[in-house]
Amino acid sequence: MKNCIVGQSGGPTAVINSSLCGVATAALKSDKIDKVFGAENGIEGVLNERFIDMSTVLKTAEDAETLNHTPSSYLGSCRFKLPAITDDAFYKNVFDIFTRNNIGYFFYIGGNDSMDTVDKLSAYAKKIGYDINIIGVPKTVDNDLTETDHTPGFGSAAKYIATTVREIGIDSDVYNLNSVTIVEIMGRNAGWLTAASILARNELFKAPHLIYLPEVTFENEKFLNDIKALNASGVNNIIVAVSEGIKYADGTYVCEAASSGLTDVFGHKNLSGTAKVLENVVREKLGFKARGVEINVSQRCAAHYTSETDVTEAFDVGQAAVKEAENGGTGMMMAFERVSDNPYKIEIKAKEISKIANGERVVPAEWIINGNDLSGEMITYLRPLIMGEPKIRTENGIPVYLKR
């Protein structure tokens, strides 16, 4: 019997530990897998052989339940880009570590960049004929992985965003004056999270009145005209949802003037301040009361308020990954296929990792209306993902979470 490694990588979500819980509990029960090692800080923990015996973490059903509802990466995370698989020195070291620890299974929970790790490790294993089953488990609030209907973590973030935008809309609507509130939501290139704000609307509540995604070139002129038109139609308190990643026609980010210009190790620009920039544009050009509100890291880690559908699916996809590995699968990512919208039904399938790694799925152009709104198809797509509220265990009035 071989041992397995499970690791977490990339940015936190509210349910990345639900997937860890799914993988670990299935692997601990598996009669094909011996020890279950959690790698601290993803692939960095593999390189440093910092492993946690998951049987010591999940001693009771209550431990598993608590882990299942703990936000962020219990095992820690990393942003470590693997070199090309021509770098034999690097990969020889990794596979020596696998050999030394008798590793036959490797599960990696993460987003696009993490799937690149899964892709490279499986390609190298194949190249040297090392017998290992390497499976990616999807995770990202951004919902931008290809080959899957959606990603675990997105549904909870979407629910938090929709609820918070409804509450901000109500909060902004108490005074009797013209105001514009610009709510900034995560999403560098894909507008899924910002799009989710549309779920704040119902018959009573019309916020967000305008939605701008990074998929559409942003123009100050159009933005101001959109606001003026709304105001002229009688909307006094206007709520605008914008993605942090909206860009002007020349390719510069709206926030660029206010940002530090720093990039992370993957070359992604460090964005923030889009709402503040637009707040000033509105105040200066229209003279309305304007306020920029950044929905900050809470959108990805508010485990006190998750989608039950998301938590369940994140757990299930972890379990399915172990089953896929037991059945001999490797170089695959587990993915959701939607069978029907209503009643909502999905199936979990394994998809080839090489098609997914470093890919990016953006909002379809045909779902975007007039550059500032979304179609009913988007609502049909999104709604099932935010359904249900799990009961959260609290102690002294705040949620109980696990820590390594």
Add this chain to the structure above:
Amino acid sequence: MKNCIVGQSGGPTAVINSSLCGVATAALKSDKIDKVFGAENGIEGVLNERFIDMSTVLKTAEDAETLNHTPSSYLGSCRFKLPAITDDAFYKNVFDIFTRNNIGYFFYIGGNDSMDTVDKLSAYAKKIGYDINIIGVPKTVDNDLTETDHTPGFGSAAKYIATTVREIGIDSDVYNLNSVTIVEIMGRNAGWLTAASILARNELFKAPHLIYLPEVTFENEKFLNDIKALNASGVNNIIVAVSEGIKYADGTYVCEAASSGLTDVFGHKNLSGTAKVLENVVREKLGFKARGVEINVSQRCAAHYTSETDVTEAFDVGQAAVKEAENGGTGMMMAFERVSDNPYKIEIKAKEISKIANGERVVPAEWIINGNDLSGEMITYLRPLIMGEPKIRTENGIPVYLKR
């Protein structure tokens, strides 16, 4: 039988409508009160005679239940400072409106500035011998009203802040590097909300590691030394809770460089950006990864996650206000007196409004430790206020709220 007016004023809270619900349901049942009018946008709605018949709002028990859990001011709010009671023209107009609408009871739900309205109206009524019972119902996330143990709205904000700071702490702790996360919390002069972040701590989670209140003069030097000392003691990911209102020794706000310098009608400075200023200080002086996170308006309107204790007390204090008025009280504010901490027990008493209006209760100096932490007394005081999670009714995955 006389009619009554109920109004809401000042900034939103998650439970100001629970108090409205408490007042309105008690007044609708009262055999001393005929019609129950909700004034739109507080005293502005009185001046414009924009009244809502509350019996049409609360037709069913479900309506009341939904209102009880709807954030912000259902009736709308205002920031309108009444002139001195020597301004007979102004007050004659107000009391003509009272006469015309047969008003014998006036309930005003709000904070310090709103209690100033209650104080002036009762003083003027006394001056002209107009028979009316005017009662203030406390409301403010800031918890800075005098003569009361605490204020409705604070407990829910405190619970949201403590939970969010715990989650931000977990979110910040995933990478293996030195980082400082500065969490900015509301509070212009009183540090109660920032202090509530201490409830995020337990045996496992130590965030927030440092807490800075506006009650203590802020010094960049001490702040940087506090961080260096923590880092030297082995804390890699440091979470700092700061009040938006912290000031340097010369009286300037920390955020002042970044703020607009605008003031509101009460002359309060418009603050924001404290966390961003300190983020830059840390990055420049210590070279650590630094991030400023502003817990924005959600701290006062996140009705999806309230303290059951707070919701219940907010309702009860509204009911008690009606009883006080029925018994002939006027020029009073309903207040909480704490009978015991454990088991937690409070009593609701009427206090003279003149002692409360425009007053401000700050955090006692003896509860502040070393300028960056709080004593056990603070925890004992705060904890009962955040207990319990009401069941929130959802529709399509997000909470159901009421709209006028």
